Amino acid sequence: MPEPILEIENLSKIYAGGFKALDCVNLTINKGEIFALLGPNGAGKTTLIGAVCGLVRPTSGTIRAFGDDLAQGWRKARRKIGLVPQEIGVDMFDTVERQIAYSRGMFGSAPDKGRIEEVLRSLSLWDKRGEQVRTLSGGMKRRVLIAKALSHDPELLFLDEPTAGVDVELRRDMWRQIDILREQGVTIILTTHYIEEAEEMADRVGVIDKGRILLIDEKDAMMGRLGRTEASFTLAEPIFELPPGISSQTVGIQDGGRTITYRGGDGTGKGKQEVAELARKLIEAGIIFTALDQKESSLEDIFVGLVERSEAAA
């Protein structure tokens, strides 16, 4: 039975100018999961994180973390929450190690040099511990932010675009770090523009647009439900009708009869089997094809589709 660690009910945020950043958001995050919140720019991802972490004052709604209503029990809850913000905001003239120790102390944890060393080593920052933050590269500065957020051993960690602007190697490093945190039982909520990141790591995915949650589901279930297989057969000779036994619901003729297309399946591999079956039937019918392109829809395709439908409906 999943144990809720964060429960958000009817959360809305309307800024002074009247902009509705969050519109009756309901979301439950379970202990130990990695939840990816996807959405286009300005969708409300950062506002949602800000509302939970105390940076944004919600207009209405309730947020409960670790069973406590944050309006009252924020002190207790915030000790267990870590935040890696999107923007790099840190005292650039301080040293890396001192900044991490400062964060640990500010969140009410006792000084622990051993733990600070552990965090710094895990993020490959140990060698840089005595350097001023301003001397580090952009990617290393981002690691400092992660180290600061981990310094007090949070049980719930928010990563707001953690890999924005970092190179591929560093991104992979961070994914490994997130994997380690998952193994340690840390619950992680991440927002990202790299859908590959969500696909790689998330247990569940939520899609938000214009302050509204469009969909929340297990990643695999979402891929299964909304995923599709697309295939196109380039024919040696054009045909004008499908051979008998081939379903016109999933298969069509395009490009003046020179291409047979397939769009079907459910993201669980069923589509691939159907494409193989279609290929066999075409050969049996004596139809020669010279090329076959096949593509499984990604989480990105699903995300883009959802957002486009949402915008069309608005």
Add this chain to the structure above:
Amino acid sequence: MINWRSALAIYKNELARFRRTMFGSVVGPVLTTSLYFIVFGAAIGGRMASIGGVNYGAFIVPGLLMLTLLSESTSNASFGIYMPKFTGAIYELLSAPVGVAETLLGFVGAAATKSLILASIILLTAKLFVNYEIAHPILALGYIILVAASFSLLGFILGIWADGFEKLQMIPLLVLTPLTFLGGTFYSITMLAEPWRSVALVNPIVYLVNGLRWTFYGQSDVNIWVSFGLTMTFLITCVTCIAVIFRTGWRLRT
């Protein structure tokens, strides 16, 4: 329940920032005040008549000390909270389990500590140029702490209010320094003719300077209970303002 570890972490972090800028933070105010002592105390002071039986050079010590306390406390505290706002590091403070008490103990406590360190250095420096004794040293220390804390609170409010470096300097430069110069730092307001004497009494800094001068020499142009009462009222008003700022999130939370 105060989260003492958080308060201590902020306090130590602010002092660490002070240490990084130690040279400029200490040398600037000490040099400026030393120049005052050299010009008004040693050079001109010898030719000035004593005021209320106190040698002129010694007479200006409490006023100059107050000038440093007011400007340093205000600017230290305002920079302390403004810099995280400017760099974006404020997110950490807002997301941490810290409230008004921890924030004030950390930021204001550190700013007041820096002012007290500077005040001590300036008092020692003054000894090089003028001869003075402190009649009520415990009361003087208590009053200095009270003023440093009060104006650090004011600085904290200014730091939250400011949305640019210009605003940070505005109040210390355009309000506090002129009021301190006109607040009896270099003269006794009893030396002023009417109506300027009555006008001077509207200046709140007159009460601060005279309060401190009383602890030094046992004499004051105004009732010292009024000085103490005003300072306490100012401190309580600032704490109340900051509590309201934290409750409403003004200029801190969106």
